[in-house]
Amino acid sequence: MIYVVGIGPGKKELMTFETVNALNESEVIVGYKTYIDLIKEFIKDKEVVQNGMRGEIQRCKDAIKKAKEGKKVAVISSGDSGIYGMAGLILELITKENLDIEIKIVPGVTASIGAAAVLGAPIMHDFCHISLSDLLTPWDVIQKRLKLAAEADFVICLYNPRSKGRKDHLQKAFEIIGEFKSGDIPVGIVKNVGREGEFKQIVKFKDIDFETVDMTTIVIIGNKSTYVYEDKMITPRGYVL
């Protein structure tokens, strides 16, 4: 039995009951060590299998091995397990090896939803998620999606916006998006949603300082109706008030 669990942005309050139940019922907890640290209180003396960044495939293989031994295993992802999380990888491995292991996907609050709640209501209308990481996706696919999403005037949530190894992606993304979106459109930046050091900033598209953005940050770019009131970023749904 493998639970593929989304733990939400970080704090217990944003976890679901199903997530906590799945962690409690599991004998082995498998995850990226940063996320293991976030859920320490639910682990106690359970067996833990953890490793570092880019160790996703090994982690999932380890989880499957433990499940084959008859153990109940929880594989954790931050946010939702099904959005750039471990759900796909676990199911791909199960598919490939044609394994008979029960899998339960346990959803969670993804980073865009957590960040949006901190900012106000920026994703109240049609929106998309685009990851700027080209580790697994060709950069030309990412560029095409950025262009078409901007042309469609989606609210755009950027995941993995900027890392040490990919410092220029965010600026390049803004150049592509800037062809279709006005420089005055609000952009929300939230770092460490629901974790220690939570940081929030709302700026105009043209005024963003890319240096404030790192891998723990979600960037939400408004649509042409998005506005700012005091410290809130709001995308109207279209009601006539």
Place this chain on the structure above:
Amino acid sequence: MIYVVGIGPGKKELMTFETVNALNESEVIVGYKTYIDLIKEFIKDKEVVQNGMRGEIQRCKDAIKKAKEGKKVAVISSGDSGIYGMAGLILELITKENLDIEIKIVPGVTASIGAAAVLGAPIMHDFCHISLSDLLTPWDVIQKRLKLAAEADFVICLYNPRSKGRKDHLQKAFEIIGEFKSGDIPVGIVKNVGREGEFKQIVKFKDIDFETVDMTTIVIIGNKSTYVYEDKMITPRGYVL
């Protein structure tokens, strides 16, 4: 004080702790009556303000009135409060009247995330949300977004896909999307996520029966890599296995 609360798809297990805390702390619960029914166990003898469909503006005005009287109020949405929910409307009304009321947005598991967990892992890669309701959004904007989202090969989650008054929207949407997506791409249909009568179906794009879809349904259309294994719909993230 107004909590704008996302209650998740329906069952308690998919609520967050923050949602339950906010409901417990509130003196007045305001919501669409179908959703009030879903959280009865958290309401008990609290004051309830409920009304029917399309009563959103009145509900939010009622909530603000109660908050002005000094009461702690929870305005509920199904799914996440910030995705086609009440967060935007509450903040718009606060903005318009320049009111000094504390607002706390409490996020929840939105329908696409709940449906995805039921289907497998269909939204593991870049995806978008598009509502097919043209009550508040011009149909030409919706059509443009459908076209560009399909061209970008996003996984597409359709909200409000089909109602009695808008029977043809879904078929029209499929005609637009079908210009860019192959007829063999998997489509996941989930009705009543996490509620009584939950129903799940995975079909090929060309084989969808529009009659199975209603307003309580989420439709998730895969990207060109999405595949089906047994009863699971999986969109690979790009790992080489």
